Amino acid sequence: MHDDLLRLAAGGRLTVDLSAIQTNYRRLAALAPGAEAAAVVKADAYGLGALRVALALFKAGCRTFFVADLAEAFALRRAFPDAARIYVLNGLQPGAEAACAAQGIAPVLNSLEQARRWAFEGGARMACALQVDSGMGRLGLSAREVTALVEDGELGGRLAIDLVMSHLACADTPACPANRAQLNRFAEVSARLPHARRGLANSGGVLLGVGFQMDLVRLGVSLYGVEAAPGGPRLEPVVGLAARVIQVRDVQAGDRVGYGGDHVQMAPGQIATIALGYADGWPRRLSGRGRAFFKGVALPFAGRVSMDSITLDVSALAPLGLGLRLGDEVELLGPQQTLADVAEQADTIAYEILTRLGRRFHRTYAESCS
Numbered sequence: 001m002h003d004d005l006l007r008l009a010a011g012g013r014l015t016v017d018l019s020a021i022q023t024n025y026r027r028l029a030a031l032a033p034g035a036e037a038a039a040v041v042k043a044d045a046y047g048l049g050a051l052r053v054a055l056a057l058f059k060a061g062c063r064t065f066f067v068a069d070l071a072e073a074f075a076l077r078r079a080f081p082d083a084a085r086i087y088v089l090n091g092l093q094p095g096a097e098a099a100c101a102a103q104g105i106a107p108v109l110n111s112l113e114q115a116r117r118w119a120f121e122g123g124a125r126m127a128c129a130l131q132v133d134s135g136m137g138r139l140g141l142s143a144r145e146v147t148a149l150v151e152d153g154e155l156g157g158r159l160a161i162d163l164v165m166s167h168l169a170c171a172d173t174p175a176c177p178a179n180r181a182q183l184n185r186f187a188e189v190s191a192r193l194p195h196a197r198r199g200l201a202n203s204g205g206v207l208l209g210v211g212f213q214m215d216l217v218r219l220g221v222s223l224y225g226v227e228a229a230p231g232g233p234r235l236e237p238v239v240g241l242a243a244r245v246i247q248v249r250d251v252q253a254g255d256r257v258g259y260g261g262d263h264v265q266m267a268p269g270q271i272a273t274i275a276l277g278y279a280d281g282w283p284r285r286l287s288g289r290g291r292a293f294f295k296g297v298a299l300p301f302a303g304r305v306s307m308d309s310i311t312l313d314v315s316a317l318a319p320l321g322l323g324l325r326l327g328d329e330v331e332l333l334g335p336q337q338t339l340a341d342v343a344e345q346a347d348t349i350a351y352e353i354l355t356r357l358g359r360r361f362h363r364t365y366a367e368s369c370s
């Protein structure tokens with residue numbers, strides 16, 4: 001179908017600026033000149049499209065990618081040059097050893113048991129990462145288990161661990177003493193595997209200083225234009241979201257709008273309905289308190305967020321001579337409203353808004369020839 005029609009057929013339009021992702025990658029990599037800058041493209045590159053994003057990053061010089069599970073790794077591997085290394089953060093599930101090895105995918109070994117299976121059932125002498133738990137308490141080997149691994153000559157001899165990694169629990173809070181404690185613990189444990197490269201920092205960790213950057217940093221949310229912690233470089237916005245106006249109606253004082261009749265119109269005005277709702281990932285939590293924008297004018301949500309639509313109080317537009325017509329688009333994400341703004345209003349984090357952005361939007365990828 002013609003792209004114009006596809007665009008018309010969808011209620012919302014999502015734009016992903018791949019050049020902005022490339023620029024953010026270069027800026028963040030420049031902050032950690034001594035480390036390799038790897039990209040985290042799990043959860044479909046935080047909802048933006050793992051293949052498109054990873055290929056753009058490859059062009060920008062990125063050669064190491066992290067995904068969450070093996071299905072994501074398979075999808076990426078198929079489309080990707082052999083030159084790219086793909087690590088699977090969630091580890092090596094029983095039964096997946098041979099397939100993982102056959103496709104040249106590197107698991108992040110998160111337990112002694114996974115290390116044994118990789119060594120003896122699939123991946124002997126193939127590159128892999130080992131995760132150490134330095135305080136996050138989620139995945140990874142304890143210091144004692146690392147000792148056991150190092151002292152087991154046969155196991156150690158079969159493993160080709162090229163990266164020892166750990167993950168920070170409080171990287172978004174630079175002043176948190178847990179950061180330094182994790183760094184010290186990780187430095188101590190990783191020293192037992194002196195031939196492997198070391199990586200501790202995510203987007204926030206990179207900003208904690210050179211000591212945290214080590215040999216490899218894992219950049220996630222910051223590539224997608226979200227500040228992970230204060231004090232970072234300026235990031236280019238990556239995502240834009242607009243929704244189509246599907247009806248505009250006049251309302252009188254006292255009229256109720258939407259489920260539960262939650263919105264009561266205080267004065268005569270206009271309500272517009274837009275084609276985007278909680279099924280598109282827009283938080284229902286924003287009922288009665290979210291906003292959209294039209295030509296820079298804020299349009300408050302009137303009543304509850306529905307599955308496929310949201311009602312806006314657009315009464316402010318007519319006095320400004322800005323008539324809203326059927327088919328016009330209002331801005332949900334863009335110059336007037338960032339992911340961080342929406343996250344704050346919805347009492348959540350920008351990661352959650354980003355990764356839930358709907359699958360039925362019409363998507364456009366912008367990439368200048370850089």
Ligand SMILES: *Cc1c(COP(=O)(O)O)cnc(C)c1O
Pocket residue numbers: 040042089166167201202203204218219220221222228
């Ligand atoms: C998701 C994830 C990252 C990326 O984190 P950001 O905060 O998005 O940069 C890095 N490392 C691990 C282990 C992760 O799970």
